Amino acid sequence: MxxxxxxxxxxxxxxxxxxxxxxxxxxxxxxxxxxxYVLPDEVPVTDTPPAVEVPGAPSAEPTNWVSFAEAESGVPAYCLFGDTGELSWLLHLSGDLAGEGSVFGLEAPGFGRDAEPSGGIEELARVCADAVLARHGEGPCRLVGQGIAGLIAAETARLLLDGGVEVTELLLLGTPEPGLAPGTETSAASVAEVTGTLAATWGMDSRPTMVVPSLPEDAEAQVDAAVRLLEPSAPMPAHKLRRWLLNATRWRRALVAAAAMYRARPVTGVGTACVVRAVRGVDGRLGDFDRWIAPPPVVHELDREPWSLAGAAAAREIARARAGGPAPVVSGRPSPIVPINRYGSGVRSIWAHNLYGEVSYAIYLSRHLGAHTPVIGLEQLGVGSLDTRPRAYASVKDMAAHYVSELREQFPGESYLLGGCSFGGVLAYEMAHQLLSAGEEVSHLIAIDPIMPGTEAWTAWTGERSPPWRRKPSPWSCSGTPCASGGACPSRSVCPTSAASTWTNSSDGWPAISTGTLPCAPTRK
Structure with a gap:
């Protein structure tokens, strides 16, 4: 374990x-x-020549921070340049981000000064990480990236985490999984992508159709055509717009080339990672990011075309997606909850530790239940920091009360399926009682080789002659498939052992105890 x-x-x-x-x-x-599950920590060295031209080292141009919102409290959000090299994509989203703290944007090195783009994903991420560290004080931060340049935001997060900076949120908008970004892109395609992003930002209802009556790779003619399409909506005159588009197109092409050569390493330790992508009209594999970012990010798919992600309507959808996502993880807080198998489509079961404070037996249980059945453990050893003793409790009731509060916080509103082995059975029993008293639902209580309620051992342990049940937990007695006790097991039973006990109330308030064989989950052969 x-x-x-x-x-x-x-x-x-x-x-x-x-x-x-x-x-x-x-x-x-x-x-x-x-x-x-994971990418290698070290990128293998290869002698294979690159298929595309790799940008050189980052230029010595200074980085430029743009303040979108400043707050005295909260967690600041550092939003890096998009795949256009600038921050137009952030205009509509910054208001939602500002609800949780200051919002700052970082332009690409030399953008606006006609500097030639240079540097790969790792080198640009180092520039961004240094810029964040130079501006950021103490405490946590948030990172936001857009498009192909979202790879830089993720790499920046990895560098900051490795340097001891807490990153509570990583938000990526329209960012492809490493290896799925376009390997090459024509000049016409780059101009079209940049034009689409700016059109969405400036409120155009449909993506402009590029018509260039010249050679396909005539960048000057393509940019001139884009200027004519965007000028009615642009917040700048035509001559400034043309210069802006030329810079943005150069950065787009440079980032496509850099992404093709990027060999990602795993990003771990982010509080909450979220990917938002548009899927309308998108063909081919999209990726699930689970080998790149750990734990895997929450992926929100919007029914809209990718070019529109920078628009005002998309920003409102992104805000709703963020609001409905998981709460940021509070790092450094000891917790008894052990994610033995956190993910899966089956019914989640929660297993209490034994008298030694550890719950390694549940790993074997999880193996028999299968990869698609969530299994959570509770450990006393995990409640204290690794360099101190485990947290001490005055009684079983106090211990159960702490565990119940953690369960209600992390898994609110669900019907709890509790189990335990040996002392864990006693602990699960007390937790079930406290959950029911708090108005929660307990669907099952499974005890393996426990100290039985109503016996002399129970009285010696708890000092109680009558267990405190006054309402019926449903269903705690066997029903469904016949078992050794003469009853039957519930169709969603999760205990694969042959010595388990379940409880239900009798009319006088004492629990009726049945001991029998509970089968594995019915999906297992």
Whole structure:
């Protein structure tokens, strides 16, 4: 369990802990993680010549911060230049970002001074990270990126995290997964992409149709055509617009070339990662980002064309998507919750630790339940920091109360399926009682080899002769498929063991105890 906890800390808790049982050697586990979950920490060196021209080192041009909103409190958002090299894409979104703190935008080095774009994704990210560190004081920050340049934002987040800066949110808008960005792009295509982004920003209802009566690679003629299309909506005169478009097109082409050569390394430790992309009219593979960003980001797909993501209507949709996403993770706070297998489509079960304070038995349970069944563990060892003793509790009730508060915070409003082995059965029993008393629903309570309520051992442990049940938890008695007790097991039973107990109330308030065989989840053969 400690090995898998360290792996999850580095690469994300989307990795099931049962992987170490399925691949029980270092070589097999590393190979499995590399193929299925994470990118390698080190980029392999290759002698293969590049297929595209790689930009040189970043220019010595100074970076330029633009203040969109300043606040005395909150978490500042550092928004990096988009794939046009500038910040027009941020105009409509900055208001939503400002609700949580200051918003600053960073233009590409030398943009607006006709400097030639240079530098790969890693080099530009280092420039951005240095600029953030020079401006940022103490505390956490947010990072936002757009388009292909979102790769730079993610790489910047990795550099800041490695340097000890807390990044509570990474927001990527229309950013392709590494390896899925276009390998090359004609000059005409670059001008068209830049024109579409600016058209959305400046309120045009439809994407301008580029008609260039000249050679396809005549960049000057293409930019002149774009100026004619955008000038009625642009906030600048034609001669300034033309210069703006030339700079933006150069940056777009340079970033496409840089993305083709980018070899991503995993980004881990971000509080919340979110990817927003437009999918209308998009063909081919889109990517799920789960090997690049760990834990995998929340992906919001908007039913609109990609060029429109910079518009006002899209900004409102993005704001709603962010509001409905998960709350940022509070880093550094010890928690008893152990994500043995956090993700999956099945019913989530929660298993309490044994008398030694650890819950490694649930890894074996998760292996039998399968990769698609979420399994959460509760550990006393995880409540204290790694260099101190575990948190001490005055009683089982106090311990259960803390665990219940954590469950209600992280998994609010669900019907809880609780289980435990040995002492964990007692703990799960008390947690179920407290949840029910708080008005929550407990669908199942499963105890494996527990101290039985109503026995002398129970009385010696708790000092209570009558367990405190006054309402019926449903369903705690067996029903469904026949089991050894003469009853039957619920169709969604999650316990694969052969010695389990379930409780339900009898008329006098004492629990009726049945001991029997509970099968594995019915989807398992």
């Amino acid at each position: 400690r090995i898998m906890q360290n792996i999850q800390t580095r690469y994300g808790d989307h990795i099931p802990m049962a992987a170490i049982l399925e691949h029980p050697s270092v070589d097999r586990l590393v190979s499995h993680l590399g193929k299925s």
